[in-house]
Amino acid sequence: MTVCAIEITTTAPFTIAADGAYAARLAGEGQARYPERWTLGGPEPYAVPLPLAQPEEADSEVLALADGRVLIHRRVADRHAFALLYPSGAAAGPRTGELQLGAVSAEEGVRVRLLPPSPDGHGAYALAVGPAESTVWQVAGAAGGPRRVAVLPGRCSGGVWLDRVGRLLSLDRELDGRTKAVAVDLERGGEVSPLLQIAEDSDDRLLLAAPDSGLLLIRSDAPGEPRLGWGVLGSARPVRFPECLRIADAHPFAVQPGQALMPETCGVALRVGEAELALWRPADRCVFRLAAPVGWLGTGLWTPQGRLHLPYATREVPCGIVGIGQPAPPPPPVRLDPPPAPPLRPVPLQQAPLG
Template identity: 65%
Template sequence: MIAAGGAYGARLARDGDSWFPERWTLDGPEPYAVPLPGNQPEEPGTEVQPMADGRVLIRRTADGRHAFSLLYPTGPGTGELPLGAVECPDPGTRLHLLPPAPCGQRAYALAVGRRSTDVWLVAGGGFGPEHLAEIPGRCSGGVWLDGTGRMLALDRETGGRTKAVVVDLERGGEVSPLLQIAAESDDRLLLADPDSGLLLVSSDAPAPGEPRLGWGVLGSTLPVRFPESLHPPDLTLTPFASQPGQALVPESCAVAFRIDGPSGTWVGVWRPADRRLHQLAPPEGWLAGSGLWTAEGVLRLPYATRAEPCGVAPLTPPPAAPPSPAPAHPEPGSPASCAPRPVPLQQAPLGRLVTK
């Protein structure tokens, strides 16, 4: 897990049979790790998340009680600031941390119940965990749509269908529709880049029962495209990072994918304008599914091996292809051949997100 801004990372590391939090410093000349062990080993399912100030948020669970603390190094030891707890007495409720907020100063959690989902502010508030919203339906995912941590996209399941919605955290958790490609399709948001407006989605609209990856543009009325390059046979693609600084040029925004296949796990890089997926070898010990882009187009991948327990490998993908004239006939996966509906990014509140 990498913090907003990319200065710090955190993971649950292992020493024999014991687990402990570990903070990585990534913005110096050489990356280095600082162990943050507590008074006893952590459970394997414990979540950690780095904050922009270098502290590490930890979530510990016992008997439906989720306790949150901030950890920080204090010389040879570990300092701990308890933040409070969230009670989930219903055994059917599942609570987990949302991806790091863009501001880097707050952290949020999602508690998914049997018929509704609660959004909690668990770090960065004034008086411990704060309940922000209750959303009808079971929600999953979690993608930030702006640079401040106000607009949160979730995939909500209601009536047997899953659609991406937007939760406005500054308006009492007001919910607005985000993605409906077809009435009977399951439409999920996987990644959003606030700079360029690029969206990566998953939907079974092109082929019912077979989710495919597609891309659209935040605030655009153009249909979602489902290129064949994002549907390689026998491989699973999961986007994990987008190139920052590509203001209003979504076609040139590079996206990094984790690729899982019969022979293992490796890295993919794709740009809408290239119409192809570059498949690249990761460093040995890559912490699969983690990494961040620089504005210059270098993908930095954290890894850990016995010889080098804290490392970051730079990966420079092939440059973007020069723009080419529009084809006379639509390529497979283009809007004309898929016939999905546009991404209905509602006038309020999402119209404000694309105003520069």
């Protein structure tokens, strides 16, 4: 299940495990923050707090794993420390168990953050971005503590998984004044290959990917301004920039899984501003806009059946899920003129026209 957590200004990031069974966030306010695990796989969602002896710092990060444990990343003095948290079954003592995984040195000018949950559900990775190079660390799922798996020249951002096994990772790399999405093979020593090359002088970023269908959600300034577009991984289809996606402050955060070889039918959910949603499919020529639920945590997940689940938390309902179905598109108008002729040859993604 392809899900990407989106950070919004009003709450800490909420991350959903690769299989959608668990989620995690940093709950609480001010100086009283603590990790919280949500169970989403049962008939009703419920939350389990995972506090320790001391409250967490506001800049700590959490990530839900498929086995129900929660990875936490803390800045501790001159280190970036990683640990696994889980509910303790002990009759007495702390309610939270903690397994230390090791640490990465905190270097001046280097920012370290967790990458989205690995598709295998068990591994976890962090990206360390310095002035001239970026390093991908495996921080969970590897014996012996954090392990360096890739080093890339340039400053990297983003982070989108391209497969179901956690081998191919897309990063948006800034190098020589341009930002291009590249694919990093974590099983071949971090081998890097180009992924998006829409125009020679454009900035091309990958926002989301659906491994089942190959659908890619892209942001590029190749059309003359930053625009949302879509393409298909490993296909001769061109990148397209629909007019209906020309929405200010729109960020895609979830793509419908299970649509094997049918990218046009995948539902896509976008966050618009802080309190509005947009639902779209590549096959549609319009988006459906609706208000987000009160207390929405900024992300969500699609089911293979086409239903969008949105987590929210309010004082009255501290752990809730709202389900939304994909609206049916209106019938297309009847064309009186013949459709344009198809191109004479397929166009690779990296050479795609801008229309």
